[in-house]
Amino acid sequence: MNRSWVRRWLRKDGIAAIPFLAPSLAGFCLFFAVPLAMSFYYSFFDRVTDGTFVGLGNYRELLGSSSFRKATGNTLLFSGVGVPLLILLSLGLALLFNRQLWLKSAMKTAVVLPLVVPIASIVMITQIFIDWNGVLNAWLYRLDLPRVDWLNSDGAWTVILLIYVWKNIGYNMILFLAGLQTIPRSYYETARMEGAGSIRQFWGITLVYLTPTLFFVVLISLVNSFKVFRETYLLAGAYPYDRLYMIQHYMNNMFFSLDIQKLSTAAILMVGFIVILMSGLLKIEHRFLENIE
Amino acid sequence: MKKISMFIVLCLLIVVFTGCSSAGGEGGTVNGITHTPTKQPSAPTQATKPASMPSPDPKKQSTLVFSMYKRDSYFETAAKAYEKEHPNTKIDLNYIVENTGEDVSRAKQEKFKSAMIAEFLNGKGPDLVVMDELPADKYIAKGLLANVGDMMKGDTSFKKENYYMNILDSLQTSEGGLYMLPLSFSLHTLTGDQQLLEQSGVRMNDQSWTWKEFLDTIQQLTAKQDDRYGFMAFDENKLLLDMARTDYNRLVDAANRTARFDSDLFLGMLEQIKQMKGKTVLYYGKDLKQTDGSKGFPIYFGENELLTPFQYFHYVANKQESGDHSTAFYEKPKAEGQQPGGYFEPRLKIAIHAKSSLQPEAWDFLKFLMSGEASAAAAWGANDLTYKGQGFNGTFPISKSLYAAKTNNMVQAGPLQMLEGGPVEITEKDLKKLDSLIESANKAIFDGEILQIMAKESPAYFHGQKSSQEVARIIQNKVTTYLNE
Numbered sequence: 001m002n003r004s005w006v007r008r009w010l011r012k013d014g015i016a017a018i019p020f021l022a023p024s025l026a027g028f029c030l031f032f033a034v035p036l037a038m039s040f041y042y043s044f045f046d047r048v049t050d051g052t053f054v055g056l057g058n059y060r061e062l063l064g065s066s067s068f069r070k071a072t073g074n075t076l077l078f079s080g081v082g083v084p085l086l087i088l089l090s091l092g093l094a095l096l097f098n099r100q101l102w103l104k105s106a107m108k109t110a111v112v113l114p115l116v117v118p119i120a121s122i123v124m125i126t127q128i129f130i131d132w133n134g135v136l137n138a139w140l141y142r143l144d145l146p147r148v149d150w151l152n153s154d155g156a157w158t159v160i161l162l163i164y165v166w167k168n169i170g171y172n173m174i175l176f177l178a179g180l181q182t183i184p185r186s187y188y189e190t191a192r193m194e195g196a197g198s199i200r201q202f203w204g205i206t207l208v209y210l211t212p213t214l215f216f217v218v219l220i221s222l223v224n225s226f227k228v229f230r231e232t233y234l235l236a237g238a239y240p241y242d243r244l245y246m247i248q249h250y251m252n253n254m255f256f257s258l259d260i261q262k263l264s265t266a267a268i269l270m271v272g273f274i275v276i277l278m279s280g281l282l283k284i285e286h287r288f289l290e291n292i293e
Numbered sequence: 294m295k296k297i298s299m300f301i302v303l304c305l306l307i308v309v310f311t312g313c314s315s316a317g318g319e320g321g322t323v324n325g326i327t328h329t330p331t332k333q334p335s336a337p338t339q340a341t342k343p344a345s346m347p348s349p350d351p352k353k354q355s356t357l358v359f360s361m362y363k364r365d366s367y368f369e370t371a372a373k374a375y376e377k378e379h380p381n382t383k384i385d386l387n388y389i390v391e392n393t394g395e396d397v398s399r400a401k402q403e404k405f406k407s408a409m410i411a412e413f414l415n416g417k418g419p420d421l422v423v424m425d426e427l428p429a430d431k432y433i434a435k436g437l438l439a440n441v442g443d444m445m446k447g448d449t450s451f452k453k454e455n456y457y458m459n460i461l462d463s464l465q466t467s468e469g470g471l472y473m474l475p476l477s478f479s480l481h482t483l484t485g486d487q488q489l490l491e492q493s494g495v496r497m498n499d500q501s502w503t504w505k506e507f508l509d510t511i512q513q514l515t516a517k518q519d520d521r522y523g524f525m526a527f528d529e530n531k532l533l534l535d536m537a538r539t540d541y542n543r544l545v546d547a548a549n550r551t552a553r554f555d556s557d558l559f560l561g562m563l564e565q566i567k568q569m570k571g572k573t574v575l576y577y578g579k580d581l582k583q584t585d586g587s588k589g590f591p592i593y594f595g596e597n598e599l600l601t602p603f604q605y606f607h608y609v610a611n612k613q614e615s616g617d618h619s620t621a622f623y624e625k626p627k628a629e630g631q632q633p634g635g636y637f638e639p640r641l642k643i644a645i646h647a648k649s650s651l652q653p654e655a656w657d658f659l660k661f662l663m664s665g666e667a668s669a670a671a672a673w674g675a676n677d678l679t680y681k682g683q684g685f686n687g688t689f690p691i692s693k694s695l696y697a698a699k700t701n702n703m704v705q706a707g708p709l710q711m712l713e714g715g716p717v718e719i720t721e722k723d724l725k726k727l728d729s730l731i732e733s734a735n736k737a738i739f740d741g742e743i744l745q746i747m748a749k750e751s752p753a754y755f756h757g758q759k760s761s762q763e764v765a766r767i768i769q770n771k772v773t774t775y776l777n778e
Contacts, residue, residue: 047435047436048414048415048416049414049415049416049648065777065778066773066777067773067774067775067777067778068778070774132753132758147758149753149758149759152750152753152767237749238742239742239746239771239774239775241767241770242770242771242774245774250778253775253778254778255407255410256406256407256410256428256431257428257431257778258410258413258414258431258432258435258437259435260414262778
């Protein structure tokens with residue numbers, strides 16, 4: 001009686017899935033879940049080994065640090081400007097490539113290509129461009145304009161923004177193209193027969209059915225906007241121009257200052273922020289889909 | 294349910310993605326010796342009196358882990374000699390590079406720094422570590438290094454008179470702790486022709502002068518004659534570093550987290566350095582080629598970093614060759630009201646892990662390293678001149694007896710063949726002069742993130758790319774960010 005129950009239980013799909021899930025689950029725990037839990041724990045102590053509980057002391061200290069506030073503001077600004085800009089541009093490109101176009105595939109390739117360029121090469125080319133004796137300044141000089149130290153001026157922010165857009169536009173475009181292809185042609189035909197113009201079609205059909213894709217693209221763009229730290233760090237070091245000093249700089253510098261408490265606290269705050277942002281986005285998406293149905 | 298778990302996974306993924314990117318990255322900052330003279334507010338205050346260090350248990354089997362960035366052959370010979378003397382102790386030497394030439398991008402140095410942080414924060418770090426590439430002030434503030442000064446005081450077998458205590462004492466933190474012991478050091482001095490300077494009639498006092506007084510002096514000197522330059526410095530940036538270091542406490546207020554790089558003091562430094570260029574001050578790297586020496590450019594003052602005793606005699610001989618009457622060494626300018634004494638740069642600074650279970654053993658080995666008993670007995674001749682390959686064996690040792698033994702060798706060996714010019718006889722009198730130079734050194738050359746930020750940005754002004762205000766503003770912003778992290 002008992003044995004047959006076990007046998008039945010073992011035959012279930014859920015059990016069969018466990019061995020297949022185990023490796024990724026172990027990896028997930030090892031690299032994501034456990035470190036996060038440890039960071040959470042450390043953020044309440046004053047020392048990593050035999051520290052004492054300080055409650056919210058680390059959080060208070062962190063929020064009191066003007067450099068942390070600066071880093072947060074810069075990160076928010078960069079993502080706040082970069083993500084919408086990137087999405088607008090890549091959506092535009094996707095709409096462009098969704099119709100018949102001369103040299104379409106060649107152009108598509110050109111847009112996607114930055115995706116496979118290694119960071120080291122991007123950094124080197126950028127350096128050649130924005131160096132004091134670089135290409136950009138040579139152009140300025142030819143136009144009789146004063147030269148600019150790009151990495152130590154507000155221009156640096158634009159440079160990093162351009163790198164971000166250039167690097168990610170191809171990937172987003174592919175995602176949008178895939179999304180566009182799932183929208184049935186018949187919807188447009190019906191709309192056209194009903195007399196809807198192309199703008200009405202875009203708002204009423206394209207954007208509505210692209211929403212799940214859009215949500216995913218926002219997410220990926222956000223993640224990638226955080227990743228632009230690598231380029232910034234390689235270009236400008238641990239203490240870049242004020243505008244470029246991101247939350248990752250702060251965390252990286254805290255690591256090299258052996259301040260794991262502040263590092264963990266900053267990470268936890270960032271997680272908290274992302275969780276709130278994501279739940280907001282999810283809720284919006286959920287409501288939106290409900291409305292469609 | 295499914296949706297919630299998906300959501301959590303997504304959030305975690307984002308965090309991990311961003312985390313990955315912050316861990317990566319090569320190149321980056323070059324962090325050299327960091328010894329900040331300012332207060333370390335969170336440094337552990339040792340309330341306990343230095344207890345006498347228990348001598349290591351000779352019967353206990355132990356393995357001391359000794360980590361460093363760069364290999365030094367002295368450590369290997371010393372470890373072998375120590376293991377022979379103490380059969381129960383094994384020394385486990387770990388280094389990352391044979392020499393710095395194989396790590397031009399500094400990627401390995403960055404790796405060493407991260408590895409040490411991870412190990413120390415785990416409480417598993419090495420028993421002994423060479424701190425030359427690590428930010429020592431940060432380690433001290435986190436209480437990760439043992440107070441070796443206390444160990445020294447508590448050990449009756451440690452003979453203070455055998456060591457240059459002027460060097461060791463000046464490496465103490467403001468709370469009186471000593472967390473690193475340098476095995477060797479170099480001397481930073483000014484040089485000049487004594488006879489010529491006396492004849493000039495310009496009054497000067499190198500025991501107390503500030504940079505302002507020194508620069509006034511050379512201006513007076515050059516006003517009298519026209520064919521001589523006042524001072525030959527290495528380069529603008531190094532001169533700025535020297536000046537900023539002496540006035541460090543006026544530029545940086547670490548306790549209140551404020552910087553004053555936008556002050557007239559700093560702007561004045563920048564502008565003066567540029568103004569004097571080519572008029573009263575020359576810069577070695579730019580204005581003349583290495584091979585010229587100073588022959589083509591008669592000067593009143595030069596600057597020098599002495600790495601070995603031989604270099605001292607070589608320099609003097611070289612100067613005589615080029616027509617100096619009597620070469621003398623002067624103290625570099627210092628902050629106002631600072632006590633007299635020259636500058637030195639500590640090298641091979643060794644620290645003991647505060648959580649090491651083998652502290653008595655580690656201290657015993659460190660003591661052995663300091664004594665220099667195992668040092669190669671080679672004389673400091675012309676062949677040993679290059680500091681690079683020599684490491685410890687080619688520098689001024691912290692141990693007086695080792696220094697005496699080696700200089701004695703040099704005297705005994707008779708006239709030394711110099712690279713240029715004929716053999717030079719080294720007398721006891723010459724050695725006395727060098728001795729007093731060492732004995733008077735009491736100001737450590739320190740480095741740190743702030744000075745490095747400054748040194749990275751200021752060339753833009755010296756090269757004429759930006760105004761002094763612009764450069765000062767950028768430095769001020771970056772240093773403020775650093776101080777408020």
